Amino acid sequence: METKNLKKNQAVWRPLSVGDIPSLVQVADRVHPDLPESNEVFAERARLFPQGCLGLFDDAGELHGYIISHPIRYCEPPALNQLLGKIESNADQYYIHDLAILRGIRGSGLAHACLNMILESVAKRYATTGLVSVYGTAKFWGRYGFETPEAVDRVLEKKILDYGEEAVYLERKNEMHIYD
Template sequence: MAAGDAPAVVALADRVHPTFHEDAAVFVDRQRLFPAGSLVLPGPAGTLAAYAVAYPVRRFAPPPLDTVLGALPPDADALYIHDVALAPEWRGRGLAEPAIRRLLAAAAPLGAATLVSVYGTWPFWARFGFRRVDDPALAPKLASYGADAVFMLRETTEGG
């Protein structure tokens, strides 16, 4: 992903997540802070088939949606998978798995990967070794993600 991809990323994000709008500045911020976690899969005619965004965080501190971070925490101990989104017409082709594997490899030096599952997708993430963390203390941090938000954690090791 490059900073110039932000309009196409926002357009796809708005299609996939119509209730969770995030400004282009959020995606530019993430790409600038952690380029290795900002991926795109080009589609036809300047569109995107998919994107993925991840970056280092403190393990149990998912940032609120639509928030520019400005900097990464120096004591980050997990890679937060902010989003892996495929355009509806590109789903069912196994396109997400290579991006997820790449992000999990990037998470290995930190010791963990985390994410917030929405839309009931937690079983999808469980296939990649993520487990639900049902801790009431996380509720305020999950508020911007909606009522069905589930915090998930995957412990990692060097090399995946």
């Protein structure tokens, strides 16, 4: 998988299909070599909540990045490489599980476009959006209003340890709620 220098007009975010998962895992392994997750984990999330699982594709159909996101119970994200089983009917927080873009196209505005799309649509159904920031990326997430919450319980602290030394749980308040 070659990293290309793509521009906004050369790539598009679209829903992931099960057939995209092997390419997604290749991207994940390059971006997050110390945070491996199985094909089954990614496939399950794409199946359970397709509107929150998007791939960044070039005009040849090659995957260059992805976002995996879905609803959870407040401050109860799944552990690394854990299957969900289902999206709980009482889920009350949106969760960005992973945003990964290959190095050669970072800085192109494509991550920004994806995050705006997710945060301004499906995430607004929930009062807050949470995520685990890895590799010292809290400053990046801060641009989107993500902050460290006042308190993080011990169960969540333990889950965060699996994401590495620099991992920190962040959340943001969503501006508007849309109730179905």
